[in-house]
Amino acid sequence: KYVGRPIPRFEDDAILSGRAQYVDDIELPGMLYAGFVRSPYAHAKVLRVDLTDVARQRGVVAVFGPREMGFAPGGKVRYQGEAVAMVVASDRYLLYDTLEKAVVEYEPLPAVLDVFEALKPGAPLVDEGLGTNVAHETVYEGGDVEKAMKEAEVMLEGRFTIQRIIPAAMEPRGVVASYDGDVLTVWSSTQVPFDIRKEVAKALDLPLTKVRVIQPFVGSAFGSKLLVYPEEIWVSKAAYLLKRPVKWIATRSEDFKATTHGRALTLEYKVGATRDGRVLAIEGVVYADAGAYYWGEGLADTAARMLPGPYDIRHGRIKAVSVLTNKTPLSAYRGAGRPEATLFIERIMDRLADELGLDRVEVRRRNLIRQLPYTNVFGMTYDTGDYLETFERGLERLGYRQLRSWAEEEFKKGRLIGVGLSVYVEITTFGYETAILRAERDGTFTLYTALTPHGQGVATALAQVVADELEVSIESVKVVWGDTALVPDGIGTMGSRSITAGGSAAILAARRLKDELAKATEKLLGCKPEYSSGEFKCGGKSASVRDVVKAVYRREAEAQLTVEAIYHADATYPFGVHVAVVEVDPETGFVKPLLYKSYDDVGFVVNPLLAAGQAMGGALQGIGQALYEEAIYDEAGNLVTANLAFYYVPTAAESPKYEVYFAERPHPSRHLTGTKGIGEAATIASTPAVVSAVEDALRRIKPGVRIEKTPVTPEDVWH
Ligand code: MCN
Numbered sequence: 001k002y003v004g005r006p007i008p009r010f011e012d013d014a015i016l017s018g019r020a021q022y023v024d025d026i027e028l029p030g031m032l033y034a035g036f037v038r039s040p041y042a043h044a045k046v047l048r049v050d051l052t053d054v055a056r057q058r059g060v061v062a063v064f065g066p067r068e069m070g071f072a073p074g075g076k077v078r079y080q081g082e083a084v085a086m087v088v089a090s091d092r093y094l095l096y097d098t099l100e101k102a103v104v105e106y107e108p109l110p111a112v113l114d115v116f117e118a119l120k121p122g123a124p125l126v127d128e129g130l131g132t133n134v135a136h137e138t139v140y141e142g143g144d145v146e147k148a149m150k151e152a153e154v155m156l157e158g159r160f161t162i163q164r165i166i167p168a169a170m171e172p173r174g175v176v177a178s179y180d181g182d183v184l185t186v187w188s189s190t191q192v193p194f195d196i197r198k199e200v201a202k203a204l205d206l207p208l209t210k211v212r213v214i215q216p217f218v219g220s221a222f223g224s225k226l227l228v229y230p231e232e233i234w235v236s237k238a239a240y241l242l243k244r245p246v247k248w249i250a251t252r253s254e255d256f257k258a259t260t261h262g263r264a265l266t267l268e269y270k271v272g273a274t275r276d277g278r279v280l281a282i283e284g285v286v287y288a289d290a291g292a293y294y295w296g297e298g299l300a301d302t303a304a305r306m307l308p309g310p311y312d313i314r315h316g317r318i319k320a321v322s323v324l325t326n327k328t329p330l331s332a333y334r335g336a337g338r339p340e341a342t343l344f345i346e347r348i349m350d351r352l353a354d355e356l357g358l359d360r361v362e363v364r365r366r367n368l369i370r371q372l373p374y375t376n377v378f379g380m381t382y383d384t385g386d387y388l389e390t391f392e393r394g395l396e397r398l399g400y401r402q403l404r405s406w407a408e409e410e411f412k413k414g415r416l417i418g419v420g421l422s423v424y425v426e427i428t429t430f431g432y433e434t435a436i437l438r439a440e441r442d443g444t445f446t447l448y449t450a451l452t453p454h455g456q457g458v459a460t461a462l463a464q465v466v467a468d469e470l471e472v473s474i475e476s477v478k479v480v481w482g483d484t485a486l487v488p489d490g491i492g493t494m495g496s497r498s499i500t501a502g503g504s505a506a507i508l509a510a511r512r513l514k515d516e517l518a519k520a521t522e523k524l525l526g527c528k529p530e531y532s533s534g535e536f537k538c539g540g541k542s543a544s545v546r547d548v549v550k551a552v553y554r555r556e557a558e559a560q561l562t563v564e565a566i567y568h569a570d571a572t573y574p575f576g577v578h579v580a581v582v583e584v585d586p587e588t589g590f591v592k593p594l595l596y597k598s599y600d601d602v603g604f605v606v607n608p609l610l611a612a613g614q615a616m617g618g619a620l621q622g623i624g625q626a627l628y629e630e631a632i633y634d635e636a637g638n639l640v641t642a643n644l645a646f647y648y649v650p651t652a653a654e655s656p657k658y659e660v661y662f663a664e665r666p667h668p669s670r671h672l673t674g675t676k677g678i679g680e681a682a683t684i685a686s687t688p689a690v691v692s693a694v695e696d697a698l699r700r701i702k703p704g705v706r707i708e709k710t711p712v713t714p715e716d717v718w719h
């Protein structure tokens, strides 16, 4: 059995040795380089784009303005960094010089940068055609809020903002496109090759078969590469028109402005509870600072629907509102709506505990859902789990009580240490996924997946799953991903769905292949065989998989040696409890994360090494959200934090010590793998745990202090 074992990623050799091919490693003969002229204004009419001077520059092969490519729709730009022109040159260095020669005349317009300003009557409109800055609005409702609020003995009211952040994948976005006169091939640093194929085919009016999209190695994405971006279309179009390969690689600052941002939600809430700490009702509004274009991200909606979290809250009404502003468009970032919901509800739980003089653990214990499956007040059905039991075992395993008394002891010695706690339930997996499995002539197997891993090590996990199902050695299973020419369709790696949706598809394919091989064996041996460990046996005779496959290729028997499976994987909900320990330096205001411990019930764990890696990396991103990262704009709409000198992504130096545990009594999902996703869980749980820890520390010197925003900066610690 390979499932359940900490097998190192077989992807690592290529990555660590520098042989893995990323999009910028692709060099083709006659390659041209594309660059974009981007708006310095957050909001402006584009009066004139004159590229005649650019076109005359040495090395420039083609220029494209708004008319050719549809830049600046409606004759205006809506955020700093929006493209207004594209230049294609024969040399990358000449290219950047020539971009500066573009003449663009703007008429600056007042920019609106704050959600609440944008909602005021008379606010500048980001999209005049819409007639309002509200791009999307839905009310989620259940139970009887009015009645429950009347019964409530305690009322809390407040507002909490989780800041806008920049996904900052190590590898910026980039595209290469090449047209050979028949097929247009596009390589992109993406999570969604199948979507790109669809959109490029549509834009160029080509059949799907004439567009091939390849996802090379991708240096992370964190959800920021799950949209089809305009650059992917523009670069494809340029390559198609010019009949030469074209490459575009974003610079870091360009990537910070032209790749979607995340989070940026505000909750206004009213909570009604009993005096003994039971939450009866929650009511409020979640606002998303959606940026300049609403690309249907639905973040406020997910946050609203997941707001009750793992707690049994029977009455609720939350309005989700996405508001346009003159900033980079908002979209998914690791967790996409669930980190926000979890931070909000966990802050509320902490506050309720404090108001009632209850222990933070006790408040949670009293509100946790008792019986699964459970449909929350907004219609989300949590599938499996035993929250109370997992919570108690988790606290025990993480040594929460001991950590608290240790912090107490250290305080007597002059150290300011805080211990924070968070509990979460989150939603993972959706849609279908495709797997194709082929038995090769030499007795090995190739799995083609439509998943698009970009750091998770999914290929290794898929090999484990397939090797177990076929009862063969893992060395005989090769996994191939990231090419629309090899799999007909699929969705990709996102929403912590890969091992659950794609792994289940792989198991389904393996079962079908075994059936096919059994059919062929029956022909060969003349009896119905049993299969075990790579051997078919019946009536005292036996044949190895390899023999059977060979016989089929020689046409002595008949079977499909390539099978396809499509698996539909509904949502499944992991649950967990996390603990963060921080040290606060009241002099400098710096917060040092010391220790991060997680205890997750993600169903069966396929590869504990990979899953633990996800928990650690995920936690560090949530720590960044809690303490360091923020996309800051000035009043004019300039992105101030436009490079890594001003935008603080946590590094190994800020990393705490991690301890990762998985529930010893997991509650599997109903999918073939029995897994639930782990890819986002720690990002979801860590921000509230860290904020709670900082507050816990600060209370020792400032009783009653309450943290109501992220990030918690040194300035916040002082004040
Ligand atoms: N796994 C497991 N057992 C489980 C669940 C998962 O062994 N019960 C393993 C899987 O085999 C896989 C990894 O853990 O190797 C994550 O699996 P899964 O939870 O299915 O999530 P996905 O593979 O679909 O990854 C997507 C998720 C998301 S949505 C974001 S955002 C994110 C994340 O993964 N972006 C990442 N982790 C990232 N890690 C890296 N390095 N880079 C990113 O961009």
Ligand code: MO
Binding pocket: 222, 223, 332, 333, 334, 335, 494, 495, 496, 680
């Ligand atoms: Mo994601």
